[in-house]
Amino acid sequence: MIKIESNWLDLRYLDDLAAQDTAICRINPCVKLLTTLILILVVTSFPKYEIAGILPLLFYPIILMNLGALPAKPLLKRLLLAAPFVICIGIFNPLLDHTPVTQIGTFSISGGWLSFISITLRFILTVLAALILVATTGIDAICFALLRLYVPKVLVVQLLFMYRYIHVLLEEFLRTIQAYTLRSFHGEGLRFKVWGALVGQLLMRTIDRAQRIYQAMLCRGFDGEFRLIRTSRLRSQDMMYLLGWSAFFLAARLYNIPEFLGMLLMGGFR
């Protein structure tokens, strides 16, 4: 499948997931956005070599993926696709940092490997948090939440507009690419000169489309002011969601929960 088609399907898939009616989807979008941001801040604030302390935060994606009825495979596939860049930078840590930090029995583990595992954990948590946010909230609700958080209206309107036309343009581009591929003898690879002419034509068509959209807006009474209306209430469940998760994240940051559990277990054995 060509890249443009698979990306377009991914986009629609995440959107469909957000349209489900699960308990998580009904929570106020501002609350979900804030919870995600707090999680990311907490995860990135851990020191370089921390592994055990970050682990309890895995409860967040696991619980949300189950309560939101999100299928694990597509999310993990997206995780894998985004991994190469981080892994490529992170793999230098074990190669550069050889200071032995800890011993397990007779094995001495260098700091580099600890920080590499830490980086991988951070990556998994932050990426899953962002994907889960979109899969349980949807772009409309996220934009509404952004508006409530004082993001300038121009940017929110731009996001909504752009998202609306991404699907239209992706479909048109897909048709154009397929038509070219069917008529060419070079397989799927676009030669540079052809690419230039193709993209130039698509750009002209896009600008014409923008002109038609503007005229359609004028015909429907556009006066320069965008009115975004969306009602959403802040219920007790939403506040409990926000406070509960924030308390958990802070507790995981301040106290090393696995260490505590481990000491409990080991104390129990004695």
Added chain:
Amino acid sequence: MHMADALISPAVGGAMWAATAGLVSYSAKKLQKDLDERKVPLMGVLGAFVFATQMINFTIPGTGSSGHLGGGLLLAILLGPYAAFLTIASILTIQALFFADGGLLALGANIFNLGFFPCFIAYPLLYKPLVGEKCSQSRIFLGAILAAIIGLQLGALGVVLETFFSGISELPFTAFLILMQPIHLAIGIVEGLITATVVWFIQKESPEILQRVAASQPFGNISMKRLLTGLLFVAIVTAGSLSWFASEYPDGLEWSIAKTSGEEELAAPAGIHSVFTEIQEKIAFLPDYNFKQTEETATAESQASSSWPAVDSGTSVAGITGSLFTLLLAGLIGKGLQVAAKRL
């Protein structure tokens, strides 16, 4: 290459977010004064256009690899700096949310690297003076290539600085720089060429699109200086206050300070930290366990060259056991929820 959250620290991320937020409000305000209403649907559709075009790769002859449009400079040429900056911000937001291409904390840094440098530096200071009103083919190509190269070099420098100051990756500054800059020089040349190709195509087909933007108000020197000083101030204040906050937690930074300076860990800033310490001492089951060790290791190894506090072997065994138990618990909770969902 967009920065990921895994490699950024809250201080750096927060500082870049502050800078980006400032730029976004500034661009939004400037756009409101722009009386051209047609720009709003144009911004939306061109954003979708660049987003979609980034997925169409072309083969680079002779190398066997493929490239694709970045889009920052092209948007600046078609929309002007302010609208282009907002459009790039929206593209990167959608990419971060839906495709995990760059993290949410790093989004501020990414918007700054890929938006500020092409729109507010490369376009007004390089492309516009070179090309301006006289749109000949050679000028367009020269201007686009120069602007793209400089814009991408600055963006790559931004990534290196942000990664270095975050301190999560071990890559030394010079090594990372030597890695990134040449690659982005090549990418810059390609980006300049393809931007120039598209712009030249438009210039031939319908030049009026470009003329409107080219005739708009040029960047005044005064506002640029004020803008940059303001941004610098905001970034420094935010980074300073966030890193102060981060260093109040009783590990990591303070331990390494104790290591290198030989000072006691407890000589900490008053206020929140002492309150937390008290709570921890009261609640922790074995309150002496960690603290005593810390003081001993601090005094014993204050001469050590290693900048990292040695993790106690006793603690680490407990840590590993506890970690395994935590993972087991997480798996059980996940399974339990799945089973419960099926039953209901």
